[in-house]
Amino acid sequence: MKLSHLIDGEWVASDASAASINPSNTEEVVAHYPLGGAAEVDAAVAAARRAFGGWAAASPEVRSDLLDRVGSTVMARAAELGELLAREEGKTRAEATGEVMRAARIFKYFAGEALRRHGRTLESTRPGLDVEVWREAVGVVGLITPWNFPIAIPAWKAAPALAFGNTVVLKPAQHTPAVAHALAAIIAECGAPAGVFNLVLGQGQVGAAVAAHPGIDAISFTGSQAVGGKVAQAAVARGARVQLEMGGKNPLVVLADANLDRAVAIALDGGFFQTGQRCTASSRVIVEDAVHDRFVAALAERASALRVGAALDPATEVGPASNQSQYEQNLRYIDIATADGGRLVTGGDALRLDTPGYYMRPALIADTAPDMRINREEVFGPLVSTVRVKDYDEALAVANQGDFGLSAGIVTTSLARARHFRRNVRAGMVMVNLPTAGVDYHVPFGGTRGSSYGPREQGFAAVDFYTQMKTVYVGD
Numbered sequence: 292m293k294l295s296h297l298i299d300g301e302w303v304a305s306d307a308s309a310a311s312i313n314p315s316n317t318e319e320v321v322a323h324y325p326l327g328g329a330a331e332v333d334a335a336v337a338a339a340r341r342a343f344g345g346w347a348a349a350s351p352e353v354r355s356d357l358l359d360r361v362g363s364t365v366m367a368r369a370a371e372l373g374e375l376l377a378r379e380e381g382k383t384r385a386e387a388t389g390e391v392m393r394a395a396r397i398f399k400y401f402a403g404e405a406l407r408r409h410g411r412t413l414e415s416t417r418p419g420l421d422v423e424v425w426r427e428a429v430g431v432v433g434l435i436t437p438w439n440f441p442i443a444i445p446a447w448k449a450a451p452a453l454a455f456g457n458t459v460v461l462k463p464a465q466h467t468p469a470v471a472h473a474l475a476a477i478i479a480e481c482g483a484p485a486g487v488f489n490l491v492l493g494q495g496q497v498g499a500a501v502a503a504h505p506g507i508d509a510i511s512f513t514g515s516q517a518v519g520g521k522v523a524q525a526a527v528a529r530g531a532r533v534q535l536e537m538g539g540k541n542p543l544v545v546l547a548d549a550n551l552d553r554a555v556a557i558a559l560d561g562g563f564f565q566t567g568q569r570c571t572a573s574s575r576v577i578v579e580d581a582v583h584d585r586f587v588a589a590l591a592e593r594a595s596a597l598r599v600g601a602a603l604d605p606a607t608e609v610g611p612a613s614n615q616s617q618y619e620q621n622l623r624y625i626d627i628a629t630a631d632g633g634r635l636v637t638g639g640d641a642l643r644l645d646t647p648g649y650y651m652r653p654a655l656i657a658d659t660a661p662d663m664r665i666n667r668e669e670v671f672g673p674l675v676s677t678v679r680v681k682d683y684d685e686a687l688a689v690a691n692q693g694d695f696g697l698s699a700g701i702v703t704t705s706l707a708r709a710r711h712f713r714r715n716v717r718a719g720m721v722m723v724n725l726p727t728a729g730v731d732y733h734v735p736f737g738g739t740r741g742s743s744y745g746p747r748e749q750g751f752a753a754v755d756f757y758t759q760m761k762t763v764y765v766g767d
């Protein structure tokens with residue numbers, strides 16, 4: 292498969308290209324993608340700028356109809372897109388198809404949002420005047436998206452951007468260009484006018500060019516803290532809006548009163564499913580002393596029974612790491628955690644299967660201290676660490692440590708503890724008797740502290756980032 296950029300409604304090639312490969316079989320090329328740079332970003336931004344006036348002024352019904360058609364098309368092609376996503380990203384077919392359906396529903400949700408009232412009319416404090424507060428499109432929006440949700444994250448950024456009248460330049464992760472390309476093709480086929488949605492593919496040059504481009508009015512980024520900081524600096528330096536989502540080190544507290552089987556199932560899902568490649572993954576589990584040893588033994592037993600394999604093998608429960616650098620990072624953190632004094636209870640070894648791929652057995656590391664690197668740094672792989680605590684108060688204190696504050700969970704049968712936790716844990720999202728990962732699309736998504744920056748993403752909150760307010764005073 293040979294991919295192109297989508298600029299001003301045309302499919303455009305670049306001289307240089309690179310390959311995206313199948314992490315379940317690294318000998319298989321999924322697609323060749325062009326290596327864009329500043330010139331392609333310039334052209335895409337110019338096209339988006341030309342298209343902006345018409346798109347922002349279009350009837351909301353026109354925008355709503357486009358998003359609805361995109362949602363229906365993605366849904367109708369869910370099996371095929373799910374297979375492509377599983378091949379390119381490495382999550383299982385079921386996980387991939389679920390993500391595609393989520394993307395479809397996001398487009399349909401924002402088809403509705405395009406038609407909803409987001410402005411306000413108020414009485415003026417001065418007699419005889421009216422005051423209206425409008426929500427206007429911001430302009431050209433740059434989206435920099437990661438590989439771990441290669442269709443859902445572009446969907447949850449692009450759908451609200453388009454719904455509220457902005458035009459888009461999307462720079463997807465270099466590891467998953469084919470999925471982004473498929474989405475761009477659907478948006479174009481469904482009738483987006485030329486320049487309304489642009490795609491620039493590449494590696495090493497495009498992201499920074501998008502972040503620094505003076506023609507881009509707002510940037511939404513999901514990825515690492517290190518890159519997020521650079522994106523924010525570039526955006527703030529030129530007064531552009533910026534929204535960052537930068538991951539987590541999400542605590543899952545297991546109290547002694549919890550149903551143990553349920554707690555283990557929750558930790559297994561939150562920690563290992565989707566190969567742990569979720570910013571919301573339950574990567575550190577904080578367990579009350581009274582159940583700690585039984586919990587660790589039961590989680591280790593379930594984790595070691597998980598079937599690791601190729602994404603498209605129906606028996607697979609945990610796919611490979613998505614790319615080589617992530618795979619190496621996962622293996623490196625096993626060494627870091629054990630060198631720091633953690634006890635590797637199960638997994639953590641590289642696996643050789645029928646096809647060469649980035650396979651690792653899910654790893655459980657016990658006896659870790661809260662300030663170890665394994666409990667402070669996002670790994671983004673199938674690694675779960677446990678911390679033993681004497682009681683709920685200590686569990687809450689440990690949960691609140693660290694630089695991240697995306698999602699936090701508690702497993703308990705105590706309503707009082709669950710209530711206290713909801714109110715006092717420092718996180719943007721709180722889960723009671725649920726994994727820290729797995730969110731709805733119609734409600735705000737985001738964290739506190741080092742996890743997120745700027746207005747919340749998704750659901751009814753998305754309007755805040757993708758529109759700006761204009762206050763209009765009307766006299767007689």
Ligand SMILES: NC(=O)C1=CN([C@@H]2O[C@H](COP(=O)(O)OP(=O)(O)OC[C@H]3O[C@@H](n4cnc5c(N)ncnc54)[C@H](OP(=O)(O)O)[C@@H]3O)[C@@H](O)[C@H]2O)C=CC1
Nearest residue numbers: 437494495496497498499502514515518521537538570671
């Ligand atoms: N929060 C989340 O959901 C995610 C978190 N992560 C975390 O990040 C780690 C590394 O993953 P990785 O894929 O390397 O993710 P990065 O955060 O390094 O993101 C890479 C993306 O950022 C772009 N980029 C790089 N430099 C700049 C810059 N100066 N300005 C603007 N954009 C830039 C790249 O584009 P270009 O190639 O054009 O430079 C690429 O698309 C993971 O292990 C995980 O911990 C990763 C994915 C998702």
Ligand SMILES: O=C(O)CCC(=O)C(=O)O
Nearest residue numbers: 568569570571728729730
């Ligand atoms: O937990 C989820 O459903 C979403 C996770 C996510 O957004 C991410 O990992 O980037």
